[in-house]
Amino acid sequence: MKVTAFNGSPRKNSNTAALIKKVFEPLEKAGIECELVSLAGKEIKGCKACGKCRENLDKRCVMDDDIVNDCIEKMLESDGIIIGSPTYFATLNAETKALIDRAGFVAKGNDHMFRRKVGVAVAAVRRAGSMNVFQAINNFYLINEMIIPGSIYWNMGMGKGEGEVDNDEEGMKIMEILGENTAWLLNKIKE
Numbered sequence: 553m554k555v556t557a558f559n560g561s562p563r564k565n566s567n568t569a570a571l572i573k574k575v576f577e578p579l580e581k582a583g584i585e586c587e588l589v590s591l592a593g594k595e596i597k598g599c600k601a602c603g604k605c606r607e608n609l610d611k612r613c614v615m616d617d618d619i620v621n622d623c624i625e626k627m628l629e630s631d632g633i634i635i636g637s638p639t640y641f642a643t644l645n646a647e648t649k650a651l652i653d654r655a656g657f658v659a660k661g662n663d664h665m666f667r668r669k670v671g672v673a674v675a676a677v678r679r680a681g682s683m684n685v686f687q688a689i690n691n692f693y694l695i696n697e698m699i700i701p702g703s704i705y706w707n708m709g710m711g712k713g714e715g716e717v718d719n720d721e722e723g724m725k726i727m728e729i730l731g732e733n734t735a736w737l738l739n740k741i742k743e
Contacts, residue, residue: 553738554585556626557634560648564592567676567717568636571709571727575634578731591647594619599653606661613654620654627655631738635689636674642681644688652692659696670737671698675708676717682708701737703730
């Protein structure tokens with residue numbers, strides 16, 4: 553089994569990456585392969601709503617000059633998908649939003665190709681607004697007929713500067729249990 557995580561932060565060593573890596577720990581302990589894809593430094597264009605993905609039916613976005621089609625391929629190859637985003641003005645950052653918009657349109661236009669995969673949302677936040685991030689990512693999963701595991705609280709960790717999220721004991725515990733529940737769910741689905 554494989555889980556691929558997409559870190560939407562523009563910083564490679566971001567708080568979002570630290571949270572995702574904490575989710576990976578129990579997954580890897582359970583023998584699940586994990587891959588982290590960073591969107592840092594990558595330009596991602598927003599969806600043009602051209603509808604070509606619904607006409608071409610090739611499981612790709614017609615805009616082929618950025619990382620999105622590579623991400624879609626990785627999502628297709630994975631049993632579980634983690635999308636993590638920092639909180640910008642109480643919502644997703646632009647790169648994460650562009651990724652879920654385009655991947656979502658392609659998936660829905662190509663026979664709901666993410667159906668029954670496991671979807672995990674991770675939000676990094678300085679203080680507030682992360683519920684909108686959590687909800688936006690989960691809306692992507694739900695409209696694509698994916699299955700969402702929970703944890704002991706909402707999937708968020710608090711920290712302002714790089715690495716500060718490591719000091720959020722509750723946030724790290726949430727990620728650890730989220731990873732455990734994700735591993736359990738993936739194994740149940742495979743039974």
